[in-house]
Amino acid sequence: MRWRRDFVPPALLIVVLILGWYFVARVSGLRSFILPTPLDVFRAGWETRGLLLNAIGTTLLATGIGLMLALVAGIGIAALVDFWSLAHRALYPILVVSQTIQILAIAPILIIWFGFGLTPTVLIVVLFCFFPLAISTADGLTSSDPELIALLRAMGANKRQIWRIVRLPSALPSFFSGLRMAVTYSVVAATIGEWVGGSPGLGLYMLRSKNALATDQVFVAMFITSFLSIALFMLVYGIERLTLPWYHSAQRTEQWEGPGIY
Amino acid sequence: MTIPRIEFRHISKTFFGIAHAVPALQDISLKVMPGEFVTIIGASGSGKSTLFNLCVGLIEPDAGEILIDGEIPQNRTGMVGYMPQRDLLLPWRSVLDNVLLPLEIQGIPRKESRQRAFDMLPHFGLEGFENEYPSALSGGMRQRAALLRTWLMGRSTLLLDEPFGALDALTRKELQDWLLRVWQEFGRTVMFITHDVEEAVYLADRVIVLSTRPGVVRRELKVDLPRPRRQRMIAEHRFGILVRGLLADLGVDV
Numbered sequence: 127m128r129w130r131r132d133f134v135p136p137a138l139l140i141v142v143l144i145l146g147w148y149f150v151a152r153v154s155g156l157r158s159f160i161l162p163t164p165l166d167v168f169r170a171g172w173e174t175r176g177l178l179l180n181a182i183g184t185t186l187l188a189t190g191i192g193l194m195l196a197l198v199a200g201i202g203i204a205a206l207v208d209f210w211s212l213a214h215r216a217l218y219p220i221l222v223v224s225q226t227i228q229i230l231a232i233a234p235i236l237i238i239w240f241g242f243g244l245t246p247t248v249l250i251v252v253l254f255c256f257f258p259l260a261i262s263t264a265d266g267l268t269s270s271d272p273e274l275i276a277l278l279r280a281m282g283a284n285k286r287q288i289w290r291i292v293r294l295p296s297a298l299p300s301f302f303s304g305l306r307m308a309v310t311y312s313v314v315a316a317t318i319g320e321w322v323g324g325s326p327g328l329g330l331y332m333l334r335s336k337n338a339l340a341t342d343q344v345f346v347a348m349f350i351t352s353f354l355s356i357a358l359f360m361l362v363y364g365i366e367r368l369t370l371p372w373y374h375s376a377q378r379t380e381q382w383e384g385p386g387i388y
Numbered sequence: 389m390t391i392p393r394i395e396f397r398h399i400s401k402t403f404f405g406i407a408h409a410v411p412a413l414q415d416i417s418l419k420v421m422p423g424e425f426v427t428i429i430g431a432s433g434s435g436k437s438t439l440f441n442l443c444v445g446l447i448e449p450d451a452g453e454i455l456i457d458g459e460i461p462q463n464r465t466g467m468v469g470y471m472p473q474r475d476l477l478l479p480w481r482s483v484l485d486n487v488l489l490p491l492e493i494q495g496i497p498r499k500e501s502r503q504r505a506f507d508m509l510p511h512f513g514l515e516g517f518e519n520e521y522p523s524a525l526s527g528g529m530r531q532r533a534a535l536l537r538t539w540l541m542g543r544s545t546l547l548l549d550e551p552f553g554a555l556d557a558l559t560r561k562e563l564q565d566w567l568l569r570v571w572q573e574f575g576r577t578v579m580f581i582t583h584d585v586e587e588a589v590y591l592a593d594r595v596i597v598l599s600t601r602p603g604v605v606r607r608e609l610k611v612d613l614p615r616p617r618r619q620r621m622i623a624e625h626r627f628g629i630l631v632r633g634l635l636a637d638l639g640v641d642v
């Protein structure tokens with residue numbers, strides 16, 4: 127019955143919100159290009175379905191490639207920082223600073239360097255996503271219990287064994303929370319890249335719809351973008367639960383349920 | 389002449405904290421003979437855990453020598469069985485994979501090490517629980533799993549750091565009797581740290597009393613109670629005398 131308890135309330139709320147939106151759009155008498163009704167949006171999506179499917183494909187391709195590269199970069203940086211303390215001191219501050227740079231300012235530069243098309247979009251996804259992955263993995267690697275490491279040393283374990291038996295597994299929960307964050311950003315990052323760089327994905331669809339004052343289509347693109355983000359999030363969450371059954375064991379969740387001062 | 393399993397010769401260790409130096413152990417000399425059950429008792433901070441950490445090679449003494457089976461090894465890690473104060477079971481491994489850990493580290497093939505574990509599971513009361521995660525075990529079972537893990541290291545000497553410290557009184561007594569049974573059946577050598585005076589006397593052939601800052605051996609007490617021990621002995625006169633002596637040594641009873 128967990129299923130019912132976890133999914134029914136948000137589903138109900140969403141239905142209520144859509145009805146409310148429909149009601150407001152009708153009663154206010156606002157014109158469709160300012161506030162379309164849910165029905166308008168649905169119709170607009172259906173009518174442009176061919177275009178949309180292609181756009182979704184393009185966006186997902188850029189997202190997928192970008193996420194893979196971000197994984198490689200993020201884990202690589204985390205491992206580097208972990209093995210080599212000089213790299214830690216040198217890189218960590220730069221990593222943080224890199225996140226304060228406006229992606230919207232970088233995007234046009236990337237297009238000047240790499241031309242229009244898939245490459246700048248993929249790079250923008252990488253820029254958005256490698257950071258949470260690198261930081262969370264690096265933090266995870268340093269989070270292992272020092273007493274556990276001492277115990278393994280006392281048992282005669284070498285560094286490699288300690289890494290494999292203790293440090294890697296204890297980094298996984300943190301790595302996965304970084305990955306969840308990264309995939310949530312990834313689709314939006316791809317659409318930003320397309321918006322700026324003109325690769326024919328959901329971002330470009332959105333830009334063209336906006337220029338044509340087809341507000342209903344802008345809404346369509348918005349919903350699809352968040353739907354894709356949610357789907358990716360759920361996918362990662364599912365993988366996480368399969369990979370870390372001990373972390374999500376029944377006892378653990380039960381312990382934190384129920385009312386309390388927290 | 390028999391060679392001691394463990395011998396400390398004039399061991400000293402000082403820790404340098406931020407504000408001041410802590411002389412944890414000073415000029416400790418003691419021997420543990422094969423098959424002996426030695427308990428170590430002392431107030432908190434008297435350097436009991438430090439003694440073990442030195443013995444398993446996690447830290448080096450400032451002065452003195454540590455002999456294992458009559459030799460001074462280059463690297464002491466992995467030479468004696470060690471159970472730290474916390475059970476430290478890996479939450480992401482099943483009980484079986486946890487207890488197999490030392491064998492995995494020693495590079496013993498999995499099939500063989502599984503066989504060894506399954507042979508011992510019933511003795512440790514863990515039969516049928518080998519596939520559970522540690523979070524599903526009671527406190528007593530977690531301690532037994534940690535003990536089995538120490539046991540499976542296969543070393544003739546076991547260093548147990550307050551293994552029953554966190555358990556309730558009944559479970560504790562149960563595990564004391566159980567530990568004595570396994571110890572007698574398999575003939576290993578045990579060093580056992582405790583805070584509990586009765587436990588120290590009940591289990592031991594010999595009790596070593598450490599004083600606090602600096603930790604020095606204040607006294608060694610031979611326990612000449614017959615074996616096998618029975619919990620009812622606690623109420624006997626001779627037991628009482630031993631306990632009273634220890635309390636005086638610890639400065640608790642004046």
Ligand SMILES: Nc1ncnc2c1ncn2[C@@H]1O[C@H](COP(=O)(O)OP(=O)(O)OP(=O)(O)O)[C@@H](O)[C@H]1O
Pocket residue numbers: 403404405410412430431432433434435436437438439
């Ligand atoms: N790594 C360390 N760095 C600094 N000081 C330490 C360290 N380990 C132990 N000490 C100090 O050495 C003293 C002895 O510590 P130890 O852990 O051996 O005591 P203990 O007898 O095991 O105490 P307890 O019964 O509470 O476990 C303490 O005062 C402690 O603060």
Ligand SMILES: [Mg+2]
Pocket residue numbers: 436437438473549
């Ligand atoms: Mg201690």
